[in-house]
Amino acid sequence: MLSKIRKNLRAFSLPLWIVAASFVGTIFLVWGRGSVLGPSGTEVATVNGEGISLVEFNREYSNIINDLRTKFGENYRKFIKNDEIKQAALRRLVVRKLLLQTAKDEGIQVSDWAVARAIEEIPAFQDNGTFSIKLYRSFLRARHMTPKSFENIVREDLLINKVLSVVNNSPSVTEFELKKLYTSFFGKRKFKYKLFPLKDFNVSVSDKEIEEYYKKNREEFSKEGEVSNFVLTFPKTAEGEKEAQKAFEIARSGKFSQLFNFNPKPLKDKNLEKELQKKPFIFKSSDRELLLAFKYKKKEYRPLSEVKNEIEAVLKTEKALKEAERAAKSYKGELPNETEFLDRAEFVKKFKPLEIPEGLYSSPVGVRKIVRLENGFGIFSPETDLKVNKFDKEKMEKLKEFIIAQKRETNYQNFVNLLLQRATVKINEKLFRSIK
Incomplete structure (x- = not known):
């Protein structure tokens, strides 16, 4: 053949x-x-x-x-x-x-x-x-x-x-290890818990705090304005060529805002404007001078009066989170609430943690853990071991394939x-x- x-x-x-x-x-x-x-x-x-x-x-x-x-x-x-x-x-x-x-x-x-x-x-x-x-x-x-x-x-x-x-x-998989891993992945357990939602914490924000946040994070409230074309010219002298080289390196790095240190003028040459439509900048040399033309999108900033309420909401959330976390960490009392049996997906749907709570499903009964939730914090403690009422056939097959693949990789x-x-x-x- x-x-x-x-x-x-x-x-x-x-x-x-x-x-x-x-x-x-x-x-x-x-x-x-x-x-x-x-x-x-x-x-x-x-x-x-x-x-x-x-x-x-x-x-x-x-x-x-x-x-x-x-x-x-x-x-x-x-x-x-x-x-x-x-x-x-x-x-x-x-x-x-x-x-x-x-x-x-x-x-x-x-x-x-x-x-x-x-x-x-x-x-x-x-x-x-x-x-x-x-x-x-x-x-x-x-x-x-x-x-x-x-x-x-x-x-x-x-x-x-x-x-x-x-x-x-x-590789092979025993029924015991398959069911054990299935329980670890898909098992359900009950939890005792206490929540510390953000709405329970009354916090205030001063005008000074809002102003300081605006100054430090001004870029969050910026938007690009219209594109304008500018031009720099340098005489063909030793000093002029040196300055032109500096400007060229700045333009090549894309830091066009720094070119304003050279006091550029608005570009009025129609031919150069046409060339700039397809390029970020143009560098040319004539008999008497060196020329660098560039386009620049000037940033515009939303005024403080327009974004004040947004900043206030952000700062209040940050303060409430700190208070909720402090309250959760200092709480030593009983956990008054109890869940039904929940698997991981059900837990996430009910409490909306920011991360999948793997630690809660691998921890021994009685161990307390503080969990960051979308709307605050919560203290959770497993009340039962992991439990499976029925082994899903399709999940069992996929899990078996996963175990065998892992064993093959280990053997390899x-x-x-x-x-x-x-x-x-x-x-x-x-x-x-x-x-x-």
Whole structure:
């Protein structure tokens, strides 16, 4: 079957690309185990003597970057450091190498027929449910790959899947642990409670407090006004060029309000105004001067008289919350009220806590907890243990799937950790650090 596919394809140059999805576990793990100076040249690391080349590493690094861009856009760099991405790429490659070595040691093989069948079933190569040579050829050409090189990658993925199938097929769930976890998730219990609603606390706010809040939080009451165009001109002297450079850097950073320190004038040039419709600013040079034109949305602020009642309501709520919290924390008396049996969803519907009350459902009977509610605070104390009257069949099935998935993940991580502990992994630290 492989030869049949190859007959319809031209040979392409070998790329460096990898399919890693079949064994991605937790991506962002700090790599450190076995990290000693070893490989040199173009090898980033060796795993039990088998090398991981720089080109392999760069390929995997690019794959992770592309995945992050797809999920988070360009903002991913704000919360994921480059070193973490590098460590994730190296760990993926090390784990992949170990899994392939395990397959070899265990004598696991994959036939040409299985490889061809796997390729034919890849959705990207399907046209109306049928394998398309045209789509396959286009895919390989875009990645500068030969059919043979892609087949090798698919073969490796299938080998890894065979190894992991042994790990993944082992978990089981007993009736006892299933019902215990079901009770933990969906069980109901009664609570004693006392509420401290905001309406019970009479608080006042002075005009001075309102004015101070307005001054400190003036931006809350701002709105953008009309767009106006301005222009700055600088003479072509050493000092003028220096000032023009400062203005240009400010404009490039988007801090247009700071340009008013240069005393700009309203822009009257119609041609420049037309250019500014598509750009935030324009920087030009003529024989005698340097020119920077920019547009600016001047902020307008709602007057204090207009927002006074809004501020008063905010300050009263803040004060009432503090009083309610103080009262709840100092209360030592009996809890006079009692609920019926409630599960988590019913509790949330009845009391409207700001967070799901997990602590209340895991706490022993009699333990008091203060909970922030939408309209104040409450003290709650579980009066009964968790109780289930009837086990829902559909929920039980979903919970069983969840438990098995968690056990498989644990088995996988333990298996990989065992391979890592037994492996000799040497990292070319100098080369690894130099990778940008």
